[in-house]
Amino acid sequence: MLGWYRDPHSHRLVKGNSETFFGEEFVKAADNLGRVLAERKLHLVYGGGSLGLMGCVSTAAHVGGSEVVGIIPKALSTGNITGKTVGGELTVLTMHEQIAKMLDFADAFIALPGGFGTLEEIFQIASWAQLTIHQKPIGLLNINGFFNKLLSFLDHAVEQNFISQTARKLLISASTADELINQLQNFVHEPDPTMAGLEWSIESSKKRKLDLSLRL
Secondary structure (H helix, E strand, O other): OEEEEEEOOEEEEEEOOOOOOOOHHHHHHHHHHHHHHHHOOOEEEEOOOOOHHHHHHHHHHHHOOOOEEEEEEHHHOOOOOOOOOOOEEEEEOOHHHHHHHHHHHEEEEEEOOOOHHHHHHHHHHHHHHHOOOOOOOEEEEOHHHOOHHHHHHHHHHHHOOOOOHHHHOOEEEEOOHHHHHHHHHOOOOOOOOOOOOOOOOHHHHHHOOOOOOOOO
16 A cells, blocks of 8 residues: 655555565556656655555656655565665564554555555555544546446445445545545545544543443
8 A cells, every 4th residue: 555745744645565576567657656746745654665556656757756664564675576665765673663654654445456455555554544543635546447346346345235325435435546546535534433433542541441341
């Protein structure tokens, strides 16, 4: 997942596949995303490395003049697993710390086609938005219809009442970088009424006692 930011205190985050074997249309779209971010003077925070789609986006954004920061777990920063990070690099200890740091840095999130890691982060960021941990827009760059079946599954989950209509709206999709970024910039978070009262600040959590009573 990738992200961008307009100044050193706001970012956009992007996540995508770090493998090296996929169709040329994916590479072109990832490169174009990096170019569009730079043209719009949006800076980039991503999962580090230089391989795969993340490498394409980060390289294009960096060459175009965007500030680029890779946040990468120490275990992945050595050897040839992900390649050398483009731009600045922040090393963390765990995958959880990586996504938490990305959440702090980013103004919005963009996911490119990818595997288990990408899918995990899409749903983690989306579930955190549903829980009102953040109110940042989340976009899927639907290159060559890659996410079509995933989006159909989510619509099916809505029909079966496992996902609310409000939660479903948290995931935005578009087939081009320009269209997706436009939608992300116009996004207005619509809180789920059942989650609106949640308070995640440390101070409030200290004040609130945990109710462990069993309700039958």
